[in-house]
Amino acid sequence: MAPATEPTSQGEAAEGRDPAAAVPREQVLATLDRILGSPSFRHAERSRAFLVYVVTETLAGRASRISERTVGRGALDRGPRFTGGNDASVRVRASRVRRALEEFYTGAGEGESMSITLPSGSYVPTFSWAPESSTPDVARELGLWVEPLAAVGEAAPLLAALATDALVRHLRQWSAVPVEEATGEGPNCSEVVAQPRWHVLSGSVVAYESSLRATVLLGDTGGATHWSRASDLSAGAGGLFEAVEAWSAVTAAAILDHDGALVRSWSQRQESPRDPPLRARVAWFRYLAEPIPERIEAAIADADGALASGEREPRLLSIRAALSTSRVLQRCSDDEVKDLAVAEELAREAIALDAGEAHAHFVLAGVARARGEWPLVLEHARTAAGLSRHSPASQFTAGALVAASGDWSVGVDRMTAVLSEHPHLPSNAHTWLALGHCVLGDYARALGAASVLGDDALPFGPLYRAIALSGLGFVDRAQDEAIRVLELRPEVAADAALNGLVARDVHVAARDLDRLVQLFADVVPPHVLGDH
Known part of the structure; x- marks a missing residue:
């Protein structure tokens, strides 16, 4: 019997195009992680190795090299002389991987926006992405103007007013950008907010008998919409008022968290704001986007400048404290004892000014981590997580600290859950x-x-x-x-x-x-x- 023919790398790879070029790399890897943890793959070690090999090779720009021979040698441990031929192990495994992927996307991964498939006759995976309706590339920043949410329905005026108040309150708790609230009958926001770098948050509340739909839109003063979200809220045990409170906290985090719509744009802009506190915050988020020693020193200079201007706002103190801790943890500190002492002092000052300043507790956890005081790491991490339960970045950091303290299984599960829902984290x-x-x-x-x-x-x-x-x-x-x-x-x-x-x-x-x-x-x- 003649040897079976080897499938070729078909599709985009065969035509010289990179099958991974048009999709976000982070989305592919986040989806791959969920696939590997699904029932279809969790205990199938060879299928896991096969899929990881072809996906990572494709993402590395080596799709044209993927063949039956390379998959057998690189993923299935078939030895350096493996060529395929009468050994159908790679082809059989490819069929099993295709079936397992189909099971994933018709089961646990039914709602996935990223699709990883292995076309028949090829070992090169294809990626297709259907992004959500939000657009994170916001080009302007440095201020947020919140208009009253419009009300539709008999009970809507009260609920809309409560939702607006709660949303403004939670946005201001982030202390990352000036937040101004329109008072209703005043001038148009484009007249009030003369600076073109401000964003405008507007929306509506539609009230039904025991539920409501809250919609928010983030745009600029020119009228363009950059991000939107619609949420259906039902009256639970605490009623609609409690549901509105929880919704406002989650929405504020989606806008101003480390992976929020505004924050992502700040780290991408070349110019920095003139206002010292805002300049320090932008430098901090740039460091988070690119955590290298040079970013630490630039952010420290801006934070010190803001503090020298007399600003002692809790979040700014926490940022400066975190930067000192980062110096130590990244091994770029000239005096680790001094930097840890500065971090601890500033974090405790921030907590004294605002007991709910979660970031300061994360700083204290970082100080304890650098000192190897693991029970203190857990204590501060749990406190910080409880104070910032709607912040994906904070919940991820808490998971990382739990892992760092030695409970790797719990920490990894927690980080995986957060990153699965928020793949735009740094x-x-x-x-x-x-x-x-x-x-x-x-x-x-x-x-x-x-x-x-x-x-x-x-x-x-x-x-x-x-x-x-x-x-x-x-x-x-x-x-x-x-x-x-x-x-x-x-x-x-x-x-x-x-x-x-x-x-x-x-x-x-x-x-x-x-x-x-x-x-x-x-x-x-x-x-x-x-x-x-």
Whole structure:
């Protein structure tokens, strides 16, 4: 019998186009993580390895290299001489992966906006994305004007007034931008807000017998709408008033949280505001979007300038405190003891001014983490999470701190749940997930999370990819990543330095740390190790 023919890389890859070029990388990886954790894939290790391999290779721009031979060698451990032919293992596994993907999208993943498919006759996955109606690319910032929500229905005027008041109150709690409320009969907002950088929040409340629909639109003073959300609220045990209160908190977070519509635009603009407190906030969010030492120092300079102007607002104090902690945790502090003392002092000052300042408690958790005081880390993380339950970024940070304290399973589950619903969180969030999955031994999901990370002075991307690939048995690819780690950080060739990089400022059991270090050491080529 003649050998079966090998499927070719068809579609966009075969025509020279990148099948991943038109989709958000973070969305693909977030969806991949949910697929790997679904019942269809959770216990199918070879199907997980197959899917992770073809997806990450495609995202890396190597779709044209994917074939039966490369999948067998790279994903299914078929050995360096595998060519396919009479061995149908890759084709059989591809069929199983296709069926499992179909099961996922007709079951647990029915509502997914990102679709990952494996076309028949090809091993190159395709990605299609149907984004939600919101548009995060907001081009203007620095102020928010809130118009009274319009009322439709007999009971709507009271509910609309309450919703407007609650929304303004929650927006102001973020302290990230000036929030002004229209009083009703005054001048048009475009006349009041002369600055073209302001945004306008408007909307309506439609009241029914025991429910309502609240709609908000975020636009600019020129009339363009950049983001919108419609929510149906029902009267629960606490009635519609309680439902309106919860809705306003969630809506405020969607606008001003770390991954909110306004915040994403701030980190992308080239110019900075003149007002010192606002300038400090913009610098802080730029650091969150790109957490590198240079961003820390720029943000510290702006925060110090704002504090020198006499501003002692709790959130600003928390931001400056967090930057001192970041200096220590990123190992770019000239005096760690002093920076931690400054962070603790400013955080406690912020809490004294506002006991509900959640960010200050996160700072204190970071200080305790740097000092290895794990019970204090958990205490402050839980307090902060309770004070900011509607903030996705805060809930993710709380999960990361729980993991860092040693409860990796709970922490990873919490982070995964948050990132699944809010994939626009900064990419460094995937650093925590990659480490967490490595510690838990789930190397497929670790590779998926690490694939979104770049190469920088703190080479967590190539480090966690090397460990995950080693754990999956992808030796050649793991060696490439290990070499990259040593190029960035030659001192990692020493076991002590590698231990410090893998488990820096986190609590990892000795046996787990030894396992991760050994996985990395196993794929470092001897000649490269000798060079370092």
